[in-house]
Amino acid sequence: MGFKHWLDQYKRELRDSVYKKAQLRSILFFVVGVLGFTLIAGFLFKQSPTRPPVGRAAIVSDFPSGSWFNTSEPISLYDQLKGHVVVVLFNDFNTLSDLEDMTRLAEVDSVFQDYSVACIVVTVGVEQSQTEALIEQWGIDFPLLADPDSMAMSGFGVSAAPGVVVIDTASRVAARYYEDWQNAPLEEVIRDLLDQGVATRSLAVEKFIP
Numbered sequence: 574m575g576f577k578h579w580l581d582q583y584k585r586e587l588r589d590s591v592y593k594k595a596q597l598r599s600i601l602f603f604v605v606g607v608l609g610f611t612l613i614a615g616f617l618f619k620q621s622p623t624r625p626p627v628g629r630a631a632i633v634s635d636f637p638s639g640s641w642f643n644t645s646e647p648i649s650l651y652d653q654l655k656g657h658v659v660v661v662l663f664n665d666f667n668t669l670s671d672l673e674d675m676t677r678l679a680e681v682d683s684v685f686q687d688y689s690v691a692c693i694v695v696t697v698g699v700e701q702s703q704t705e706a707l708i709e710q711w712g713i714d715f716p717l718l719a720d721p722d723s724m725a726m727s728g729f730g731v732s733a734a735p736g737v738v739v740i741d742t743a744s745r746v747a748a749r750y751y752e753d754w755q756n757a758p759l760e761e762v763i764r765d766l767l768d769q770g771v772a773t774r775s776l777a778v779e780k781f782i783p
Contacts, residue, residue, distance in 0.1 A: 634728040644783035656777030659740040689777040742770035
């Protein structure tokens with residue numbers, strides 16, 4: 574009787590011991606799994622590519638040194654045009670369709686003639702000696718920069734002509750358009766930029782008159 578009692582007790586202790594070992598092993602595996610998952614997740618997160626900041630392009634470079642026409646002085650985005658919404662048309666004036674570009678630019682200028690909005694023309698690949706004749710031929714009365722070496726195009730990130738760049742009141746590129754830019758909703762874009770300029774108090778109080 575005593576031996577059987579001892580044997581039963583031994584079996585119970587043995588079962589309890591096996592159960593405790595299994596329980597301890599399960600807990601150990603769980604802890605190791607959690608640590609492993611944490612390390613792997615941290616590594617993957619660290620290796621994930623950084624998302625680019627959302628927003629407009631960085632502040633653009635200024636107009637390069639060159640010959641200006643239809644203005645009494647060279648024009649700078651950070652001086653005369655500070656706080657303006659600026660529309661810059663890059664054109665080589667090689668085809669009759671370029672007349673449509675000038676007509677469209679004149680429409681935009683007329684709509685915003687009482688606002689701090691400036692329209693600038695940059696001639697691409699046109700020598701300075703030919704610029705005056707070109708201005709007369711096409712009837713251009715906007716401030717014009719001769720850019721025979723395409724330095725302005727490069728500085729403003731324009732890849733082809735005709736091309737249009739819209740710059741906000743903080744001198745950042747807000748929009749770029751190319752061949753079909755005449756169909757772009759420029760008026761809506763400019764109104765939005767003017768409203769943002771008012772909200773951020775960056776809009777120029779007085780319009781620059783060349």
